[in-house]
Amino acid sequence: MDEKTEFLNDEREQKIIPELFEDTSWIYYDWIKDIDFTATRNYYVSCFSKSIDSNYMKNGYGECLYGYKNDRIVDLIGAIGIHTLTKNNYADTDLPDIIERPYISQVVTFDVLYDVEEAKAELQYLFSIIDMFELSDNAKKLFLQEILQYWILSVKDKEWKRERERRYVIFLYDDYEYLETDLDDIFLKVKTSLFITPDFIIGQNFSKGEIKQQLEAKRTALFRKEYLFCENCLMQDHDIVISKQPEKCPICGSRNIRMIYH
Incomplete structure (x- = not known):
């Protein structure tokens, strides 16, 4: 079960990165200005902790812990979508007019940062990479905005540091068809084997x-x-x-x- 980003329990969720861009003294590229952080997709987040057996996490989120030693979570929580392919005029005449193919929706994963200076250092590295591309300044800015769509979810205030959160962001699109999913006003529910074959279980x-x-x-x-x-x-x-x-x-x-x- 994945939660819409606006319902996450941190009231300052998605605010720290935009706040950093309000002070441009640490940004050394002229093409980075007036960044638009308006969401362009529907995002759902699954949150996991890197702490194996934390009483702090148990008290906050439940006594039973499902553990995974290898990161196969990303392959199991993505919703299954259907691509509908239409035969073009140059295709083999034996092919059907329409072919449906399944795919796993886009999932981006990262460890959450709890240090603003570390976040700035990572962003400065990102800026330097984008600046190397042979693109116009406007194209560079648009490319950065696209990346920042999910990057704003990667930084939280240091008061949450004890969670040691690893985050999975699922991208869904309004005009795509998805199988075995249930959407409501808060959650994306996906059929998955994630909780039937964990690597270990702690608690009742x-x-x-x-x-x-x-x-x-x-x-x-x-x-x-x-x-x-x-x-x-x-x-x-x-x-x-x-x-x-x-x-x-x-x-x-x-x-x-x-x-x-x-």
Whole structure:
């Protein structure tokens, strides 16, 4: 479930970057002026934390944590759209007049910054890259505005620093067709396997038994090397070099762990 950007819980969401452009003393290019931050698309945001087991995050967002050691989230949360292709006059006569092809909607991901000076440094680097293009000043400005459409979501006030947020921004377009999605005034709901095969679970979860079965089926189908498995959080570590089995799970600290051999 992804939330519209205007309903995010930080009241200063999307305001910091525009505020930086109000003072141009740190901007060294004449073509960067009067930047328009008006949204040109519908944006939805999924927010995750890079902290493995944070009481601060549990207290704010819930006791059950779904964990992912590898960033496959971006492939699972994008809405599925349909491209409708129409045959042109030069196409093979055997082809149908209309062909429909699925695609995954655009998803941009980044770690949120909580330091204004660091944000300025990243923006200055972006400016320098755009300035290298053989474009008119107006074209450079328009290109920058397009990038800033999602860049304004990448910086928050330092009071949110403890969240260590990794953010996923989903772009949707009004005139595109999407499958298996449900839109309301606040949320974009997408059918996904994200929560049925996490890499580990911390806390009470009423679906833990079903998730365990799904993970066992996945491991049986994909993995042929030994790996460390935790019965408590369902963590499976295929990368650890085992000369001696660890005493406890590196994720949740449980001692209810075992090696799985094939």
